[in-house]
Amino acid sequence: MMLIRYLSQIGKYFLMWKEIFKKPTKWSVMKGLIFKEVDDLIIDSLGIVAFISFFVGGVVSIQTALNLTNSFIPKYLIGYATRQSVILEFAPTFMSIIMAGKMGSFITSSIGSMRVTEQIDALEVMGVNSLNYLVFPKIIALLLYPFLIGIGMFLGIAGGYIATVYGGFGADVDFIEGIQRDFLPFHVVYSFTKTFIFGMLLATIPSFHGYYMKGGALEVGKASTVSFVWTSVTIIVLNYVITQLLLTK
Amino acid sequence: MIEIKNIEKSFNGVKILKGISSVFEAGKTNLIIGQSGSGKTVLLKSLLGIHTPEVGTISFDGRIYSDLNADEKREIRTEIGMLFQGSALFDSMTVSENVAFPLRMFTNDSKLKIQKRVDFVLERVNLVGAHKKLPSEISGGMQKRVAIARAIVNNPKYLFCDEPNSGLDPNTAILIDNLIKEITVEYNITTVVNTHDMNSVMEIGDNILFLKNGVKAWQGNKEEIFRTNNEAIVEFVYSSELFKKVREAHLKE
Ligand SMILES: Nc1ncnc2c1ncn2[C@@H]1O[C@H](COP(=O)(O)OP(=O)(O)OP(=O)(O)O)[C@@H](O)[C@H]1O
Numbered sequence: 216m217m218l219i220r221y222l223s224q225i226g227k228y229f230l231m232w233k234e235i236f237k238k239p240t241k242w243s244v245m246k247g248l249i250f251k252e253v254d255d256l257i258i259d260s261l262g263i264v265a266f267i268s269f270f271v272g273g274v275v276s277i278q279t280a281l282n283l284t285n286s287f288i289p290k291y292l293i294g295y296a297t298r299q300s301v302i303l304e305f306a307p308t309f310m311s312i313i314m315a316g317k318m319g320s321f322i323t324s325s326i327g328s329m330r331v332t333e334q335i336d337a338l339e340v341m342g343v344n345s346l347n348y349l350v351f352p353k354i355i356a357l358l359l360y361p362f363l364i365g366i367g368m369f370l371g372i373a374g375g376y377i378a379t380v381y382g383g384f385g386a387d388v389d390f391i392e393g394i395q396r397d398f399l400p401f402h403v404v405y406s407f408t409k410t411f412i413f414g415m416l417l418a419t420i421p422s423f424h425g426y427y428m429k430g431g432a433l434e435v436g437k438a439s440t441v442s443f444v445w446t447s448v449t450i451i452v453l454n455y456v457i458t459q460l461l462l463t464k
Numbered sequence: 465m466i467e468i469k470n471i472e473k474s475f476n477g478v479k480i481l482k483g484i485s486s487v488f489e490a491g492k493t494n495l496i497i498g499q500s501g502s503g504k505t506v507l508l509k510s511l512l513g514i515h516t517p518e519v520g521t522i523s524f525d526g527r528i529y530s531d532l533n534a535d536e537k538r539e540i541r542t543e544i545g546m547l548f549q550g551s552a553l554f555d556s557m558t559v560s561e562n563v564a565f566p567l568r569m570f571t572n573d574s575k576l577k578i579q580k581r582v583d584f585v586l587e588r589v590n591l592v593g594a595h596k597k598l599p600s601e602i603s604g605g606m607q608k609r610v611a612i613a614r615a616i617v618n619n620p621k622y623l624f625c626d627e628p629n630s631g632l633d634p635n636t637a638i639l640i641d642n643l644i645k646e647i648t649v650e651y652n653i654t655t656v657v658n659t660h661d662m663n664s665v666m667e668i669g670d671n672i673l674f675l676k677n678g679v680k681a682w683q684g685n686k687e688e689i690f691r692t693n694n695e696a697i698v699e700f701v702y703s704s705e706l707f708k709k710v711r712e713a714h715l716k717e
Pocket residue numbers: 475476480498499500501502503504505506507660
């Protein structure tokens with residue numbers, strides 16, 4: 216019973232994707248909507264992404280340094296470990312979970328409150344494709360999501376560098392050697408592939424929960440919670456699948 | 465003119481509308497009245513295409529809605545103005561952006577022309593000086609007027625109103641009713657209003673469709689409603705002391 220319900224929800228989610236691209240909104244109107252979403256979703260998240268990445272990058276390198284008690288282990292490992300963990304997992308995956316909370320609840324509650332106050336019905340009655348009007352600009356705005364995560368990667372490594380060098384855990388040259396050592400460009404491809412997919416999930420899963428919600432103001436809050444849970448679960452599961460597909464031989 | 469024939473609509477196997485037929489003429493305020501739960505909103509939403517009836521046809525000046533393709537349906541929707549019960553103004557837009565919305569969406573008019581039209585309709589609903597305000601910054605009665613302005617800005621052929629004066633004080637309610645009536649006559653719009661307010665019935669009831677448990681129990685105008693001996697109507701009207709007296713006065717004349 217439960218399973219059937221989940222499957223039908225998933226089916227509905229994919230049908231929503233199809234609907235989003237039908238009967239596009241006039242470009243002169245859409246342009247403004249896209250700018251607004253870029254502002255609300257991307258620009259508005261820069262601060263928190265920068266802040267979290269910087270400090271978590273710092274903590275990752277300190278933790279690595281503290282665990283390097285054996286003097287046979289090379290010193291460059293601090294930089295190497297920081298680079299690997301920030302680029303491979305921290306920036307793309309864990310940042311996306313945080314964004315599922317920040318962007319996701321914003322998206323679900325704003326679309327959900329439009330649903331309960333009949334604003335979505337108003338759009339439909341006017342002959343507007345409300346899914347295109349509401350969700351398409353979010354998808355376009357989140358095409359910029361990899362840039363946001365790129366900034367997170369840079370600042371995460373920078374945080375690691377500063378914590379290591381100025382915290383007295385290691386030398387500047389060792390850290391630099393570490394971040395350059397055995398660098399596989401494919402890891403960056405892997406990481407940005409994930410980021411792109413997570414960005415699309417961040418645009419659409421919270422929209423789905425807001426758009427199809429029923430009830431009143433109280434249910435808007437509940438929908439935001441449910442949407443956060445599903446967005447993060449989906450990100451974690453897909454992260455596993457993508458890693459299995461791209462990184463194992 | 466909108467013509468409905470034998471409309472039936474069920475939810476989860478329960479029949480809500482049980483074969484309703486009627487004609488709503490242009491230039492008239494057509495009311496749908498009835499007790500809470502009688503199916504007024506379901507009927508209105510069926511006319512709007514938000515619900516799809518299982519049986520029956522709805523035709524807009526001869527165009528049968530269910531026979532149209534998706535594009536033609538959207539075309540009809542651009543000819544419809546709708547006043548929602550809660551106004552449903554876009555809360556991220558100012559009053560004038562709300563009213564301009566259908567024009568920006570569906571016409572290629574210049575900014576200046578749109579602005580002129582917006583000024584004109586806002587003046588028409590007696591709302592001046594609120595252009596730059598957000599919906600949250602104006603009163604419920606003002607929101608209703610903005611919603612009416614938005615509904616008529618693109619010269620609709622059909623205007624639907626779901627309980628236009630619920631939540632308003634009696635004075636404002638009458639003003640809104642009269643505004644709807646005037647606009648209907650002035651632009652020869654086919655207007656359908658959903659209400660359970662007997663004041664509206666007396667003020668603007670050109671054609672009244674009385675629903676009871678999803679069936680059309682009676683149809684007539686505001687003069688006839690106080691003279692009829694139809695049991696369901698008498699029961700509905702008599703539920704208020706005031707209208708009991710009004711009816712008695714009518715019967716004496
Ligand atoms: N989407 C829906 N799903 C299931 N049942 C519905 C739905 N919409 C309405 N109903 C049922 O249809 C019946 C008629 O509802 P409707 O909203 O049309 O009443 P109404 O005449 O507009 O009442 P009110 O004056 O209170 O607004 C009710 O019993 C309601 O529970």
